[in-house]
Amino acid sequence: xxxxxxxxxxxxxxxxxxxxxxxxxxxxxxxxxxxxxxxxxxxxxxxxxxxxxxxxxxxxxxxxxxxxxxxxxxxxxxxxxxxxxxxxxxxxxxxxxxxxxxxxxxxxxxxxxxxxxxxxxxxxxxxxxxxxxxxxxxxxxxxxxxxxxxxxxxxxxxxxxxxxxxxxxxxxxxxxxxxxxxxxxxxxxxxxxxxxxxxxxxxxxxxxxxxxxxxxxxxxxxxxxxxxxxxxxxxxxxxxxxxxxxxxxxxxxxxxxxxxxxxxxxxxxxxxxxxxxxxxxxxxxxxxxxxxxxxxxxxxxxxxxxxxxxxxxxxxxxxxxxxxxxxxxxxxxxxxxxxxxxxxxxxxxxxxxxxxxxxxxxxxxxxxxxxxxxxxxxxxxxxxxxxxxxxxxxxxxxxxx
Amino acid sequence: xxxxxxxxxxxxxxxxxxxxxxxxxxxxxxxxxxxxxxxxxxxxxxxxxxxxxxxxxxxxxxxxxxxxxxxxxxxxxxxxxxxxxxxxxxxxxxxxxxxxxxxxxxxxxxxxxxxxxxxxxxxxxxxxxxxxxxxxxxxxxxxxxxxxxxxxxxxxxxxxxxxxxxxxxxxxxxxxxxxxxxxxxxxxxxxxxxxxxxxxxxxxxxxxxxxxxxxxxxxxxxxxxxxxxxxxxxxxxxxxxxxxxxxxxxxxxxxxxxx
Ligand SMILES: Nc1ncnc2c1ncn2[C@@H]1O[C@H](COP(=O)(O)OP(=O)(O)OP(=O)(O)O)[C@@H](O)[C@H]1O
Ligand SMILES: [Mg+2]
Numbered sequence: 001x002x003x004x005x006x007x008x009x010x011x012x013x014x015x016x017x018x019x020x021x022x023x024x025x026x027x028x029x030x031x032x033x034x035x036x037x038x039x040x041x042x043x044x045x046x047x048x049x050x051x052x053x054x055x056x057x058x059x060x061x062x063x064x065x066x067x068x069x070x071x072x073x074x075x076x077x078x079x080x081x082x083x084x085x086x087x088x089x090x091x092x093x094x095x096x097x098x099x100x101x102x103x104x105x106x107x108x109x110x111x112x113x114x115x116x117x118x119x120x121x122x123x124x125x126x127x128x129x130x131x132x133x134x135x136x137x138x139x140x141x142x143x144x145x146x147x148x149x150x151x152x153x154x155x156x157x158x159x160x161x162x163x164x165x166x167x168x169x170x171x172x173x174x175x176x177x178x179x180x181x182x183x184x185x186x187x188x189x190x191x192x193x194x195x196x197x198x199x200x201x202x203x204x205x206x207x208x209x210x211x212x213x214x215x216x217x218x219x220x221x222x223x224x225x226x227x228x229x230x231x232x233x234x235x236x237x238x239x240x241x242x243x244x245x246x247x248x249x250x251x252x253x254x255x256x257x258x259x260x261x262x263x264x265x266x267x268x269x270x271x272x273x274x275x276x277x278x279x280x281x282x283x284x285x286x287x288x289x290x291x292x293x294x295x296x297x298x299x300x301x302x303x304x305x306x307x308x309x310x311x312x313x314x315x316x317x318x319x320x321x322x323x324x325x326x327x328x329x330x331x332x333x334x335x336x337x338x339x340x341x342x343x344x345x346x347x348x349x350x351x352x353x354x355x356x357x358x359x360x361x362x363x364x365x366x367x368x369x370x371x372x373x374x375x376x377x378x379x380x381x382x383x384x385x386x387x388x389x390x391x392x393x394x395x396x397x398x399x400x401x
Numbered sequence: 402x403x404x405x406x407x408x409x410x411x412x413x414x415x416x417x418x419x420x421x422x423x424x425x426x427x428x429x430x431x432x433x434x435x436x437x438x439x440x441x442x443x444x445x446x447x448x449x450x451x452x453x454x455x456x457x458x459x460x461x462x463x464x465x466x467x468x469x470x471x472x473x474x475x476x477x478x479x480x481x482x483x484x485x486x487x488x489x490x491x492x493x494x495x496x497x498x499x500x501x502x503x504x505x506x507x508x509x510x511x512x513x514x515x516x517x518x519x520x521x522x523x524x525x526x527x528x529x530x531x532x533x534x535x536x537x538x539x540x541x542x543x544x545x546x547x548x549x550x551x552x553x554x555x556x557x558x559x560x561x562x563x564x565x566x567x568x569x570x571x572x573x574x575x576x577x578x579x580x581x582x583x584x585x586x587x588x589x590x591x592x593x594x595x596x597x598x599x600x601x602x603x604x605x606x607x608x609x610x611x612x613x614x615x616x617x618x619x620x621x622x623x624x625x626x627x628x629x630x631x632x633x634x635x636x637x638x639x640x641x642x643x644x645x646x647x648x649x650x651x652x653x654x655x656x657x658x659x660x
Contacts, residue, residue: 262522269521270514270532277497277508284495287452289483289512289575298518394501396553397536 002058010054017050018043060384104253108246116249120317122357123252124310129337129349130259131306136335137343137392138267139299140279141191142199144331145206148186149179149304151213151326153311158226158321159219168232168316172309179308180301187300191293194282206331213323225322232316248317255313256350259306264346266302268395275299276344333357340381342388351389403465405430405610406451406487406579411460413443413450413634420446421457422634426612428579430467433601433611435621438631439654444614445492447631448581452489453479466578484512488577490568492584492614498557502548505556505567506539509574539574546570546600562593569600579610586617598624622646630654 025046028037108116128150135143153175160166160174190201213220220226231244232251239247266272274295277285286292315321333356341352359377363370381389404427413421420443428434436444450457451474462474464485474482488509497505514535520528543549546566551559556567565585572580582601586594598620605611605624615621621628621642628645630638632654638645645651 265524266518266521269528270511270516270535271518271521273500273504273508274511276500280497280499281495283454283479284491284497285508286479287454287483287489287491287495288508288571289480290508291478291480302518394499394504394555396501397503 002055002062006055006058010051010058013054014047014050018047021046057383108249113242113245116245118358118361120245120249120252122354123249123256124313124317125334125337125353125357126256126350127252127259127306127310127313128334129341129353130263130346131303131310132334133303133338133344133346133349134263134266134275134299134306135303137338137345137349138272138279139275139296141296141300142195143202143300143303144199144328144335145186145202145204145209146303146307146334147326147328147330148206148209149182149307150311150314150330151209151323152178152182152304153308154315154321154325155213155220155226155311156308157312157315158229161229161315162226167230168312172312175308175312176305177308179304179306179311182308183301183304184297187297191296191300203328203331206326206328210323210326213326220323223323225320225324227320229315229319229321231319252313252317255309260346260350267344267346271295271298336378340378340388342390342392344392345388345390348388348390348392355389402429404428405465405467406612407461407463407465408451409461409463411447411450411462412458413446413455414458420634421450423460424631424634424636426629426636428610428612429627430610431605431608432626433605433613433624435613435615435625435628436631437615437618437621437628438637442631443634444631445583446634448489448583448614451482452487452581453477453482464579480512483575483577486576486578487581488572488575488579489581490565490572490583490585492587494561494564494568496556496564496567496571498555500556501553502556502559502567503536503539503543503552506542506570506574507535509542509571510535510538513576542570542573545573545603547596562589565589566597566600569604573604577609579612580604582611582613582615584614584616586615586620594620 022043025042026039028039029035030037107119111119128146132143132146135141135146156175156178157166157168157171160171166174186202186205190198190205193201214223216222231239232248234247267276274285274290277288277290278292278295282292285295314325318325337352337356338349339352340356341350342348360370360374363373366373406426406428408424408426410423410425411421412419412423424443424447426434426436426447436447438444446455449455450460451462453474453476456476460475464472464474464487466472466486472485474485474487477485497508500508514531516528516531519525520531540549540552543552546569548559548563548567548570551563556564559567565588569580569582569585585601586597589597594617601611601613601624613621613625625642628638628640628642629636630645630648630651637650637654638648640648
């Protein structure tokens, strides 16, 4: 199945990797003793590892290609993906959802406050991912400045709380509305751009918002940020720190459920279909009578609404915001969640967020190599499952009724 | 009889190239009109101009919906043109490949339905009813073009001929009064072409006017009521199929000087 050429390429790739990792893994300089330790054994590991991995990946890809060829020529039936089966039949997904909910409910009693805090963060990224999923995954608008709307929400709560003493529950919808407003303001001029151009402009917008927050001291208190933001209240009851973290946890769970509910209904509606069609073919869409601008703008604004609300929650959770929380890296991570999880797929984005946020935490065991492993996993995923962990399945309409 | 679609002196320049040169064309209600001409004559450009994808350099587009007053289509966006009642198919198939066959047709219902974000989230009775109607009407249309058994299949998995028919179904779902077909028979085998012939006639009999670009002369001569011939963006002849078949200019444009 593999040709001589594959092995030759394997050797080249191995050499290249050995060369790349040479300064990092082989040479060890000890500046105090002024000596150099040559760790040649590491080179051997890298070489063997790379070669074996390369050959295995070739084998896998060759087999996959062959399979597709067979499906095309009709020799074998196309297997329905396990994910498609899992999420299209109630008898499979309902038990999973119930088990997931029970686990989520019991989580704070099972684990330490530290773990609960990490979980809150991960769940917030679920909300952010689902919001961006509307924009990127469903409507196909590449938005690299999503974090700007997140910042709008977070600062809305921080500032309104500081100046007017407004509480979490009042600001949550305001944050969403402000997100939507900013989404429309930005979307209106830039949504006539396509693909790469849109990506660059949104990237710029994200940076502009961050720079404003950093430099407009009177407004946002600059890089030092705003602290002592009120935590969400529960009918005026005084909560201990641990209790309020648990409360925050359940709030986030509610938010996640609410988001899943809304996003699911939106996707499965007249508007959701139009979004998806727009991602498929803009010209055909217009020829079918869909107003391109309006449809894109609703997607953009709705995505921004969720970022705004997530921002309010973020500010309430950390009780502190500063511009450093809203860098481009943040947008990139949320985008990764959507792409890695599966564009347009709700369960995919949820799994994607949990994996991407929890993995680096639990990879701390690998200490120095944690980010390397993380990066490797991303690259490998994109090679072997470019459609994401769980790919979308279009719903079918029962023909019986 | 007053034409339902009246195109006057349509001119389209691409930089220095004049793709359409003062082309006038009328379609009467209930007619099948064919637009023919050699490759690169400007037929697809003509479609793109009247459906708002291109902005014509010059010329007027008038639509006379039965029982309503005349509408000018100049300068309208493509989606507005479709709302007014012009629907088209594409020469190089432009379906939504990763949506199901049924969903492709449901997209066509978009401009005739109304539910908004609010309805989508709360699923009030009106939205539910509308959604149900969309599915039913779309299935109805699929039945008409004999694709209802494939409703849940992804559009990209359909055979070529079926994809072309699905394009017609999708266009029909927008409730057009004039249907524009750009080479619907391209890539079809003789039997599929025969079925297409029957389908187009059936659509005409339901009261639609049809403008058809086609290279398959047998099909054109068979079903057209009126034929326009263009070459280099200019109209070189028009008339009934018999007249066109005998017209020396047409024969020359198609077959060269020798005959
Ligand atoms: N967007 C464009 N920019 C520049 N020139 C164009 C454009 N679209 C079409 N043309 C030119 O206009 C002329 C007419 O093209 P058109 O596609 O309308 O021909 P056609 O009659 O549909 O041919 P065919 O039978 O091959 O489909 C061609 O010379 C083409 O190169
Ligand atoms: Mg053409």
